[in-house]
Amino acid sequence: MIALFIRDVRLAVRAGGGFGLGLAFFLIVVVLVPFALGPETALLSRIAPGVLWIGALLACLLSLDRIFALDFEDGTLDLIATSPLPLEGVCAAKALAHWVTTGLPLVVAAPVLGVLLSLPAAGYPWLVVSLLVGTPALSVIGxxxxxxxxxxxxxxxxxxLLVLPLYVPTLIFGAEVARAGAGDLAVETPLVLLAAVTCVTIALLPFASAAVLRMNLR
Structure with missing residues (x-):
């Protein structure tokens, strides 16, 4: 399972669908927003948490089709499905590889890009926490x-189209954690709900993904 995870990380980096593509898209979204709305600092600081979360969510979408598509095209997925490895574990390893190559770089880059949107100083740690807790759910759902x-x-x-509606709860609670933190408000409730969404998706969706894969590979 560890070898499969390392292999997927290497393939994602070599194919350009990991660190570079997601970060570039994230940067473009954050840079374009001030051009569209104007340089008003008060407005940008108010919408910064939501914009950063939407940018991270859309950046995660870019590489989702690579999770299984390349293995399916060259027949590797059939070999994996017939190997002794549990398919649920394979799905979990691929989700983890996607998060390491896409979600984790976004978590690291978000505070830097928050400067461009005049994010209040109090919001930076909560933005990082919300992305760190919420982005694993994006990868598992993806x-x-x-x-x-x-x-x-x-x-x-x-x-x-299938994934975006499933992303909505994570987006709502994640952006609310960052917004409440930036405004020095209580963050406990949205943070607990965000963590609950992530825990439920991690616990259940690898089994659902494995079941769907078995049906598609018959």
């Missing part, structure tokens, strides 16, 4: 969506 669309030609758009 893995489930990728399993649903594996084998479908040009299934990227369908994948986005």
């Amino acid at each position: 893995t489930f969506g990728a399993a649903l669309t594996v084998g479908i030609k040009r299934g990227g758009l369908l994948l986005s």
